[in-house]
Amino acid sequence: MLLRLCLGMLAFTQVLAQSPSQRITGLVLDKASKQPLIGATVIIKLESDAGRMIGSTTDSNGIFSIEEVPVGRHFLNCTYVGYQPWVSAYLEVTSAKKLDLTIEMIESATVGDSIVVRAPRVASEASNEFGLVSARSFTPEETQRYAGSINDPGRMALSLPGAQISTQDNENTIVVRANSPIGLSWRLEGFEIPNPNHFAEAGSSGGGISALSIYVLGASDFFTGAFPAEYGNALAGVMDLKFRKGNREDREFRLQTGLIGLEFASEGPLSRTKKSSSYLF
Structure with missing residues (x-):
């Protein structure tokens, strides 16, 4: 009986010693x-x-x-x-x-006997190849880590160089280099969209709460100047949002509640046998 007790305590100690992964x-x-x-x-x-x-x-x-x-x-x-x-x-x-x-x-090119020296790509560089300056890419994980972002890409952008908050600190209205916030262009998967925020004022580019869940977004770009030609209607800045792909292996569900609302999310493979496609909402 004593031997069994000692072996049980030893196994329990080993389980506790395992680090989470x-x-x-x-x-x-x-x-x-x-x-x-x-x-x-x-x-x-x-x-x-x-x-x-x-x-x-x-x-x-x-x-x-x-x-x-x-x-x-x-x-x-x-x-x-x-x-x-x-x-x-x-x-x-x-x-x-x-x-x-x-x-x-990105595919690297080797031409003849010449030597091409390229700097390693930094994850914060914009995914748009024409965004050479005044552009930054950000991930949902970064948005969650920034203080005061409240899982909102707009509030996260207020912490970046060249952007500042408007007169209303309870909104995510972005002022880029003292330009009017109306000049900020919002894009989703390459298409220009109206103000994607709840409780927004007419003619404004911000609001109280983002209408887009951070859990469905992927790596996105924020421009404060030198916009590529595809953003022709942008006057002050560009927030180019992208969707991410859902989990291709397991179905996952997420429920979140707080003072600003209730949120439910689900993702997973469309087929249990062919895991080449997925859904996300």
């Missing part, structure tokens, strides 16, 4: 053709574990999965022959929900 999955694509890249290498270097590296390679559909990633903040690196190395911003890994990423890699 999570899984990271994702899709690696060619940025120009949107075709999946087969055999791309995805690696995470664990600074907290003496630099130990864990990783995976993409399958025939360009999908990768990294198991038992310790909870915390990590950098993720992706390399592929003939493409520029891709390095992520800080990824916040929690035990509550796995991370699902979409990585778009």
